[in-house]
Amino acid sequence: MSIVVQKYGGSSVADVSKLRQVAARVMRTRATGHDVVVVVSAMGDTTDDLLSLAKQVSANPDRRELDMLLTAGERISMALLSIAIRELGGDAISFTGSQSGIITNDRHVDARIIEVRPVRVQDELARGKIVVIAGYQGVSYRREVTTLGRGGSDTTAVAMAAALGAEYCEICSDVDGVYTADPRVVPEARRIGTLSYEETQELAESGAKVLNAQAVEFAKEAGIAIYARATAAPLPGPDPSADGTVVRKHAPRVPGTVVGVASEKDVLVVAFRAGSPVEREGVSRGDAHAVLALLDEQRVAGKQLHVADGRMTMVVSRENLHEEGRVRAAIEARFGGQVTIADTLAAVSVVGAGINASFQNVRRGSDALAAAGIKAEGIATSSFRITWMVDSLCIDDAVRLLHRTFIR
Numbered sequence: 296m297s298i299v300v301q302k303y304g305g306s307s308v309a310d311v312s313k314l315r316q317v318a319a320r321v322m323r324t325r326a327t328g329h330d331v332v333v334v335v336s337a338m339g340d341t342t343d344d345l346l347s348l349a350k351q352v353s354a355n356p357d358r359r360e361l362d363m364l365l366t367a368g369e370r371i372s373m374a375l376l377s378i379a380i381r382e383l384g385g386d387a388i389s390f391t392g393s394q395s396g397i398i399t400n401d402r403h404v405d406a407r408i409i410e411v412r413p414v415r416v417q418d419e420l421a422r423g424k425i426v427v428i429a430g431y432q433g434v435s436y437r438r439e440v441t442t443l444g445r446g447g448s449d450t451t452a453v454a455m456a457a458a459l460g461a462e463y464c465e466i467c468s469d470v471d472g473v474y475t476a477d478p479r480v481v482p483e484a485r486r487i488g489t490l491s492y493e494e495t496q497e498l499a500e501s502g503a504k505v506l507n508a509q510a511v512e513f514a515k516e517a518g519i520a521i522y523a524r525a526t527a528a529p530l531p532g533p534d535p536s537a538d539g540t541v542v543r544k545h546a547p548r549v550p551g552t553v554v555g556v557a558s559e560k561d562v563l564v565v566a567f568r569a570g571s572p573v574e575r576e577g578v579s580r581g582d583a584h585a586v587l588a589l590l591d592e593q594r595v596a597g598k599q600l601h602v603a604d605g606r607m608t609m610v611v612s613r614e615n616l617h618e619e620g621r622v623r624a625a626i627e628a629r630f631g632g633q634v635t636i637a638d639t640l641a642a643v644s645v646v647g648a649g650i651n652a653s654f655q656n657v658r659r660g661s662d663a664l665a666a667a668g669i670k671a672e673g674i675a676t677s678s679f680r681i682t683w684m685v686d687s688l689c690i691d692d693a694v695r696l697l698h699r700t701f702i703r
């Protein structure tokens with residue numbers, strides 16, 4: 296029997312009646328003759344609520360203890376969903392990340408999956424069970440409980456789909472696929488029927504929350520098709536791109552087409568300048584590499600690194616940075632005024648294969664922003680993306696503007 300992996304996000308399991316709807320959808324899938332593995336997120340805002348509890352106890356909560364706390368969220372949903380499926384007559388069994396064989400490195404709070412050993416999942420499928428797995432979590436080689444970073448249930452689902460050789464991995468959410476921009480920000484955004492792995496990964500890394508970037512990376516490696524769909528939508532039919540988004544190899548597209556606009560609001564821009572004016576007693580002066588070493592020591596993951604002429608800038612996502620105060624203090628103690636940290640900027644990106652074959656798109660976007668009075672504090676490009684750093688107060692306007700400019 297072919298295996299289908301389905302992931303249900305937090306909004307899809309936010310309360311008991313929604314859990315029941317998910318259980319019914321799982322039962323309908325089972326009735327089509329598939330083996331079904333279900334990955335669930337924590338109910339509603341549970342993860343945010345747990346994080347805020349930890350923050351009330353400590354401004355810089357310990358990462359290991361955060362993982363112990365945060366994994367509880369998904370554990371609640373897995374058990375409740377399993378109970379709901381059993382109530383409908385299904386034979387379900389729930390497993391934590393550790394029980395289902397998700398092995399990670401030991402980077403607490405944003406661990407990476409390094410191996411999946413789904414023996415127990417396979418055994419239970421062979422017994423005819425529906426297996427319900429707690430998303431977003433795993434266990435390290437040192438047998439420590441870990442979490443995979445915000446949005447990590449998608450990663451659990453795709454990694455499990457790859458390990459089981461699933462037919463496809465369905466990511467079910469409150470939105471019926473990947474849109475040309477966040478439909479909450481751009482009401483005229485359109486659903487995209489088919490996307491390539493590279494386009495989707497770039498959109499996700501630029502802040503499109505609907506799919507997790509690491510999940511897409513795993514899907515690409517294993518060649519697993521992702522179906523992004525609404526939980527309320529019917530099961531995938533013969534053409535799942537008709538009422539959802541299919542992420543797969545070779546999406547048909549004219550090179551140079553912008554497929555979407557994404558933004559990331561909650562970022563820090565860390566800047567280093569050799570020989571800054573502030574020279575203080577006890578502060579040893581360093582170079583850009585020393586800054587990177589310190590960030591690694593503090594387990595801060597940065598992106599869009601740019602080093603030139605004794606200057607360095609880097610964008611750090613705050614999503615998995617729960618001890619910002621401690622990190623800032625460590626930077627201040629080591630580098631003083633050599634390093635500045637700005638929290639007033641946000642990143643807006645347009646994404647598409649080959650969009651930087653000429654400078655036409657960069658110029659077009661920059662002109663549009665300038666004409667609207669939105670100052671670009673920085674521009675970065677890759678073969679798939681153009682990113683402008685703008686004042687975070689105008690980020691949604693910038694997204695709407697670039698969507699109007701590039702997506703017809």
Ligand code: ADP
Nearest residue numbers: 304305306468470473474476477479503504505
């Ligand atoms: P879940 O809890 O199901 O994982 P998320 O909140 O993580 O759901 O992701 C779904 C949300 O992502 C949508 O409600 C939507 O507002 C947002 N989103 C951001 N960018 C996009 C996009 N390009 N297409 C669709 N949704 C997007």
Ligand code: ASP
Nearest residue numbers: 336342431445446447448
């Ligand atoms: N519950 C986790 C989060 O809120 C994981 C997920 O939903 O994918 O980030």
Ligand code: MG
Nearest residue numbers: 304446504505
């Ligand atoms: Mg999500």
